[in-house]
Amino acid sequence: xxxxxxxxxxxxxYLLFALGMSLTWGTIDILNFSHGSxxxxxxxxxxxILGSTTLPLLxxxxxxxxxxxxxxxxxxxLAFEQIIKRARNKRSAEMQILIGGIGVAIIPLAIxxxxxxxxxxxxxxxxxxxxxxxxGDLRITNIVSLTILVAVALWGVTALWxxxxxxxxxxxxxxxxxxxxxxxxxxxxxxxxxxxxxxxGLAGLAGVLFTFSLGAITPESGDTLLVKAxxxxxxxxxGSMAGVAFGAYFLAACEVWVLxxxxxxxxxxxxxxxxxxxxxxxxxxxxxxxEVRRT
Amino acid sequence: xxxxxxxxxxxxxxxxxxxxxxxxQVPLRMGVFSFAGAGAYGIGSYGGAILVLDYxxxxxxxxxxxxxxxxxxxxxxxxxxxxxxxxxxAMATVxxxxxxxxxxxxxxxxxxxxxxxxGVITDFTMAQMFTIAGAALILVAMSELGRxxxxxxxxxxxxxxxxxxxxxxxxxxxxAFFVSGALGACxxxxxxxxxxxxxxxxxxxxxxxxxxxxxxxxxxLSWKGAVIGAxxxxxxxxxxxxxxxxxxxxxxxxxxxxxxxxxxxxYGMYVDGKRAVxxxxxxxxxxxxxxxxxEEERESDDPxxxxxxxxxxxxxxxG
Numbered sequence: 312x313x314x315x316x317x318x319x320x321x322x323x324x325y326l327l328f329a330l331g332m333s334l335t336w337g338t339i340d341i342l343n344f345s346h347g348s349x350x351x352x353x354x355x356x357x358x359x360i361l362g363s364t365t366l367p368l369l370x371x372x373x374x375x376x377x378x379x380x381x382x383x384x385x386x387x388x389l390a391f392e393q394i395i396k397r398a399r400n401k402r403s404a405e406m407q408i409l410i411g412g413i414g415v416a417i418i419p420l421a422i423x424x425x426x427x428x429x430x431x432x433x434x435x436x437x438x439x440x441x442x443x444x445x446x447g448d449l450r451i452t453n454i455v456s457l458t459i460l461v462a463v464a465l466w467g468v469t470a471l472w473x474x475x476x477x478x479x480x481x482x483x484x485x486x487x488x489x490x491x492x493x494x495x496x497x498x499x500x501x502x503x504x505x506x507x508x509x510x511x512g513l514a515g516l517a518g519v520l521f522t523f524s525l526g527a528i529t530p531e532s533g534d535t536l537l538v539k540a541x542x543x544x545x546x547x548x549x550g551s552m553a554g555v556a557f558g559a560y561f562l563a564a565c566e567v568w569v570l571x572x573x574x575x576x577x578x579x580x581x582x583x584x585x586x587x588x589x590x591x592x593x594x595x596x597x598x599x600x601x602e603v604r605r606t
Numbered sequence: 607x608x609x610x611x612x613x614x615x616x617x618x619x620x621x622x623x624x625x626x627x628x629x630x631q632v633p634l635r636m637g638v639f640s641f642a643g644a645g646a647y648g649i650g651s652y653g654g655a656i657l658v659l660d661y662x663x664x665x666x667x668x669x670x671x672x673x674x675x676x677x678x679x680x681x682x683x684x685x686x687x688x689x690x691x692x693x694x695x696a697m698a699t700v701x702x703x704x705x706x707x708x709x710x711x712x713x714x715x716x717x718x719x720x721x722x723x724x725g726v727i728t729d730f731t732m733a734q735m736f737t738i739a740g741a742a743l744i745l746v747a748m749s750e751l752g753r754x755x756x757x758x759x760x761x762x763x764x765x766x767x768x769x770x771x772x773x774x775x776x777x778x779x780x781x782a783f784f785v786s787g788a789l790g791a792c793x794x795x796x797x798x799x800x801x802x803x804x805x806x807x808x809x810x811x812x813x814x815x816x817x818x819x820x821x822x823x824x825x826x827l828s829w830k831g832a833v834i835g836a837x838x839x840x841x842x843x844x845x846x847x848x849x850x851x852x853x854x855x856x857x858x859x860x861x862x863x864x865x866x867x868x869x870x871x872x873y874g875m876y877v878d879g880k881r882a883v884x885x886x887x888x889x890x891x892x893x894x895x896x897x898x899x900x901e902e903e904r905e906s907d908d909p910x911x912x913x914x915x916x917x918x919x920x921x922x923x924x925g
Contacts (some may be wrong), residue, residue: 398869421854590690
């Protein structure tokens with residue numbers, strides 16, 4: 312049972328992180344490789360602020376979300392919009408966005424590495440105490456249960472928003488055919504900014520919760536999660552909300568299983584192997600539909 | 607000679623960095639967005655260390671064997687994933703690279719776990735290194751000239767057109783994988799032969815980022831771009847050390863600006879600038895237009911400008 316709990320809590324972290332990436336990739340075609348850096352740097356900002364004052368949990372989370380959203384907006388305006396403006400066609404734009412994201416990600420990473428000398432940093436200075444509840448033979452901390460609740464709730468809200476709201480409809484329309492969508496009166500720039508802000512906020516939230524439940528993270532943590540989130544997204548199918556949840560929990564289950572069976576150093580290979588396998592066997596992902604692409 | 611001795615490590619780094627950059631650039635020039643070269647670099651490094659240490663092979667046979675080995679492994683990878691496109695292919699190759707680094711950590715005595723292998727001492731000389739790297743560079747440069755170069759450009763810019771012209775697109779793409787594997791493994795093996803150590807840290811995600819950075823900043827469509835990138839990113843940390851503690855930040859800013867604003871790199875900027883100057887001169891003196899047009903044609907590495915881009919005044923100048 313404890314293993315199942317590990318799967319659910321690990322999967323929830325992956326879900327929170329991958330949700331933001333999946334949202335931008337599935338709708339406005341931005342595979343944001345600075346997502347990991349945003350994740351790390353919003354936590355890092357919270358850590359810096361906690362260095363001078365003591366704050367309750369909710370305020371720390373709010374800091375993470377706001378910093379994440381702001382960084383994401385800056386990246387969108389300064390990098391991705393410029394790339395899209397200059398790109399000749401959609402294919403080269405996609406690749407340049409990937410490269411630009413990797414390039415931009417170096418800056419926050421360099422700042423954090425410089426400040427922490429690449430040592431792990433945590434949010435221990437907040438007024439929040441991690442307590443452990445024991446239910447039967449299960450041990451669960453309050454932060455882990457909060458993470459699970461938040462992840463599932465936000466996933467549900469995002470999926471509903473995409474499916475039911477007018478903005479969600481517009482966003483999905485962009486995902487299928489951006490030009491026709493703008494002819495129908497969809498303001499692509501504004502929606503892209505909103506989506507990026509939401510995505511960045513999710514990254515910041517994931518960062519703070521992840522750091523609380525793990526104790527500390529290193530500046531490089533974002534890179535590892537990035538590849539794992541990518542695995543979650545393509546496992547489920549790009550643009551599918553059910554898919555990203557399936558991918559997150561499936562990846563977590565595989566990793567926990569490998570962890571219990573072997574010495575643990577093979578865990579990292581699980582996500583890479585899954586990416587490879589899915590791309591070979593079913594590139595559209597488990598929940599994926601055939602890609603709609605007109606030229 | 608003293609300058610050469612003082613900077614020997616950086617010179618070696620430039621050569622291996624150049625080959626690594628080429629191993630990602632060659633597929634890119636054929637429209638294959640593959641980072642498999644970085645994985646081949648790992649194969650070359652570890653393969654070289656194992657062959658020299660455990661099988662006591664000499665330097666040159668080791669180099670030959672690892673290069674062929676890397677090429678074959680990446681070709682097999684290419685056969686598995688050549689159906690994928692764009693980002694998906696890129697990420698599959700990233701996954702391949704990272705799997706290699708996980709294997710390196712878990713390889714037990716063969717790969718030395720997280721400490722890696724060290725003490726690879728051979729009779730390998732710098733002259734041999736320069737000869738091999740030079741030969742590789744000339745071969746790559748030749749693929750950009752004449753008929754082959756035009757075919758490669760067509761395969762990248764318009765695969766359907768290429769296929770309809772009788773170019774075997776699939777064969778070209780697989781060749782891209784093969785060459786990429788050979789160059790990557792060769793770079794890795796050269797690195798272990800001159801540096802004598804390798805650890806899993808040397809072949810992870812940062813290696814992919816480094817190779818990509820060199821090409822993006824230098825220029826992605828010509829070997830000259832790879833040379834520029836390799837030189838900049840091997841020597842930049844040394845130069846920036848003068849600035850002191852914020853060198854990584856400046857490094858990051860340079861990469862970000864290049865990735866966003868100069869998608870064709872420094873070399874691409876040079877070509878564009880040269881073209882603009884030629885066009886300007888041509889506008890001033892119509893008499894020499896034909897000579898300069900021929901020169902421009904020769905200088906440009908890109909597909910010829912489309913008719914729609916010519917302004918009426920330029921058309922007049924040509925006529």
